[in-house]
Amino acid sequence: MNAHVSPPHALSQDWDALDQGKFADETTTVRGLLDRMPLDGAERAAVLSSAVGLVEHARASVKKQGVVESFLQEFSLGTREGLALMCLAEALLRTPDEETRDRLIAEKIGSADWSSHLGQSDSLFVNASTWGLMLTGKLVDVDEEARTDLPGFLKRIVGRLGEPVIREAVAAAVRIMGEQFVVGRTIEAALKRSNKEGWLCSFDMLGEGARTAADAERYEGIYAGAITAVGKTAKGQGPEAGPEIGHGVSVKLSALSPRYEATHEARVWDELYPRILRLARIAAQYDINFTMDAEEADRLALSLKLLDRLAHEPDLGGWTGLGLAVQAYQKRCPEVVRRVAELAKTSGRRLMVRLVKGAYWDTEIKRAQVFGRTDYPVFTTKAATDLNYLVCAKAMIEAAPHIYSQFATHNAHSLAAVYKMASEREVKIEFQRLHGMGEALYDAAREAFGPVTVRAYAPVGGHEDLLPYLVRRLLENGANSSFVHALLDERVPASAVAADPISAVEAHPDRHAKIPTPKDMYMDRQNSLGRDYSQAADRERHAIALQKVDSETLTSGPIIGGKLKAGTNPQAVTNPFDTSRVLGHVSEATEADIDAAVDAAARAQIAWNRKGGAGRGAVLRAMADALETDMDRLVALLSREAGKTLNDGVAEIREAADFCRYYAMLAERDFGGPTELKGPVGEINQLVLHGRGVFACISPWNFPLAIFTGQIAAALAAGNAVLAKPAEQTPLIAAEAVRLYYKAGLDPNLLALVPGRGETVGAKLVSHPGIDGVAFTGRTDTASLINRSLAARPGAIIPFIAETGGLNGMFVDTTALKEQVIDDVILSAFGSSGQRCSALRLLYVPHDAADAMIEGLKGALAAQVVGDPTDPATDIGPVIDADARGALDAHLKRLEGDAKVIARAQLPVGADKGWLFAPTIAEIPTPDYLEREVFGPILHVCRYHPSELKQTASKLAARGYGLTLGVHSRIEAFADEVARLVPAGNVYINRSIIGAVVGVQPFGGEGLSGTGPKAGGPNSLIRYASEKAISNNISAQGGDPALLNL
DSSP: OOSSOOOSSOOSSOGGGGGGGTTOOHHHHHHHHHHTOSSOHHHHHHHHHHHHHHHHHHHHOSSOSOHHHHHHHHTOTTSHHHHHHHHHHHHGGGOOOHHHHHHHHHHHHHTSOGGGGTTOSSOHHHHHHHHHHTTOGGGSOOOHHHHHOHHHHHHHHHHSTTOHHHHHHHHHHHHHHHHTTOSBSSHHHHHHHHHHHTOEEEEEEOOOOOSSHHHHHHHHHHHHHHHHHHHHHHHTTOTTOOTTTSOEEEEOGGGSOTTOSGGGHHHIIIIIHHHHHHHHHHHHHHTOEEEEOOOOGGGHHHHHHHHHHHHTOGGGTTOOOEEEEEETTBTTHHHHHHHHHHHHHHHTOOEEEEEEOOSOHHHHHHHHHHTTOSSOSBOSSHHHHHHHHHHHHHHHHHTTTTEEEEEEOOOHHHHHHHHHHHHHHTOOOEEEEETTSOHHHHHHHHHHHSOOOEEEEEEESOHHHHHHHHHHHHHHHHSTTOHHHHHTOTTSOHHHHTOOHHHHHHHOOSOOTTOOOGGGTTSSSOOOOOOOTTSHHHHHHHHHHHHHHHTSOEEEOOEETTEEOOOEEEEEEEETTEEEEEEEEEEEOOHHHHHHHHHHHHHHHHHHHHTHHHHHHHHHHHHHHHHHHTHHHHHHHHHHHHOOOHHHHHHHHHHHHHHHHHHHHHHHHHSSSOEEEOOOTTOEEEEEEEEOSEEEEEOOSSSTTHHHHHHHHHHHHTTOEEEEEOOTTOHHHHHHHHHHHHHTTOOGGGEEEOOOOIIIIIHHHHHOTTOOEEEEESOHHHHHHHHHHHHHOSSSOOOEEEEOOOOOEEEEOTTSOHHHHHHHHHHHHHGGGGOSTTOOOEEEEEHHHHHHHHHHHHHHHHTSOBSOTTSTTOSBOOOSSHHHHHHHHHHHHHHHHHSEEEEEOOOOTTGGGTTOOOOEEEEOSSTTOOOSOOOSSEEEEEEEOGGGHHHHHHHHHTTOOOSEEEEEOSOHHHHHHHHHHSOOSEEEESSOSOOOOTTTSOBOOOGGGBOOOOBTSTTTTGGGEEEEEEEEOGGGGTSOHHHHTO
């Protein structure tokens, strides 16, 4: 695929150019907003006074607050009860089996002090729910013991698991809470209720984004039904009804395609756009408001491309109900508003724009940190977001009549400011609020301003779909910093609740003090820089780098003292996706090359060791910088030689850079001089670490840059010299890394590249008398061979550091959210074509959840793209060589005989020109079906009975591996139990089990999976070093001066 994908019809604007401001510097952006001051001094004073009045009026109203606000105020996320409630509400109603529900209730309810909340709220609902949550009220007799010792009573009641009365009480309480957020289970019920209550709504059909094509088809049907039902109601309201007057529907684009991503733009035009167009036609037919909801920042440009084409669709006629939501927490929001107004003018179609603050703030912050962005796409302070909201609101109002503005807010200051701006310009607008929230505030606004159009954003759906939405609302509005949380809390002065954000920003125009840029998030070292392939500019950079790599003929061979030697046994290096393409050539190191390299390394190591940690750290940091500078070239080379997809390539380079910076930090910490050890008076006791000498580093093909670079960096940081043997399949990227080390300032004699076969070069290395230690990553049986060879070696006993394979399982219970499990399983099992030692091999699913989970996994696998790893759209590339595919084919034959193959991904045309293997899901009959690691994209699913968890887990543990382990559950005790039953060096809960981050998740196993210490951990360097203890009896010279001078 090209870096740019052209839509089927030309668009009116270059929407990709928006990404130039995606990660803009926050302070600069904020100062720019202050320069565009939305209100002058007099207006600010008037708005502030008006906002304070709204807060005071809302607090004084008879209606007081809505039940949801009461609940959020009483059960703040700052309390154990609030957190327990959130977890319980999110998981309980989707959990089908009673035993698991009982465990969930016991853990979440039994760990909190509900009695302290009883009677604290003015809301009958909150108190009723509290009683329900305390398992009392009408369902449990309240005796004297309960009145005098409620916590003790509760613990005893909760302890009697299995009583349906308890389960029903809690389920009822959670259901009551959930229903406050939902207008109806069906669109018909929602319309009936909203019309009866006189609410104007934009209906949101609840559900997670599509994971499969079937999901997308189902959601389209749900939306079509909803739009039709709303449209028929609108038709019954008479000819004056229109998009502004009647109900509308909000559509989540991610529900209409499992691959709504910028790197899959061609597929978006082929699959998603026809769906959204069909829905828009129905909305246009009934002349109702149809809003495309805002989602993650990575999807912004793509959503605007879809809007552009829709706006120009001739068969939508003169319909003015087409709209979208824009997020004020995004730095690009003012530019989005300007461009959408321009689109409305050029297309001749009035657009409806809903301005929101934004609901994914914490996710955007985390994603930017995880993926190494230059900055955040969102503001880090609430005041900056509120200021941006006002700047964008003013621009929207001034864009009338081309834009019909809809302002979603529960903030009194935002409401008062927007009302003032619109009324002074005599522009008709509407406000929006979340259903179940904001009634008191908008009642106060009507009292103060007269008639105000308010539309409720109204969720529709069953309880099982409500849960993720409910938790998002609890998180967003239950946080202690939330306006909703403070609005009706009399302890917070009205002037503080309605504070002017402009004043706050003027006083502190910088980013949040506790949220540094992603680069500086670790504080003690730099986070590595990534790439963002959702941006056309980064895809273009990749295309240019790939073209350059393809124009070169690359060479690898023995590199000793910085010079490439002739070596022996030259071989062509080919592309695993297309073996007819020769990338370059490699020659093998001879015995003489190895002898010369050991000799040069031993001589150079002495001075290197004396440099100390600080001197060595500077070179390693320079190497990290060099890796980042050459990132696009290295990604291209990793794709061609190792079959890495672009994101896998970026992750590998970032890991290599992280190793260099982290080990530089450890070198300074641990090798900066003697460490004083406490002892008796009259003596000085010190511990000194120093390098052992020359290390042999033997690395695998599956991480030919990260592990290769990381092993070398660890050995160098500890004061050693290195002979590095790369995998036979990936010598070109290794040569590139060695040259970068030299470029970073490393003495070439300290690092030699000795490529070749394991049986020749590898065997010579581990038996060489000049080698003082061996670091190895690879197969378990190879590690055993090396271990035996080293044990038989005469002379000094040298350290052997090994990280080997794993038989990695993930255990799921019925409280887990299916969509999260599917995302994490697909990534863990099939990322990097399953060619990670940490990859998921065995998924254990309870019988009650298995059928739905398997169907979801089959659909999600079908949505994956298998193909050319250099294409940004590819998810899964080739396996490394003929041997790898042959082993997978043999295992597949076994599965077809005594297990059940349930899904295989589709291979592209021309798959036979390389080593593509169709990713496979198979159901296996027993928990211990696998005896050893199957290295590739095959996932084995095993059903289990929760009552037999111990037996099931024990069978996996008995295989003797211990690398990675996954758990998906909302019950902490379940995760603890699985972690106790299955040995593993790395345990991952409610996330994928791959992608350990240096210094954050130190990586390495136990048992058959490795020796330790973990790579990328605080103890990583200890076995690369020798320790020397020095004890000096200073009393021998007549006494201890320090003691005598006390």
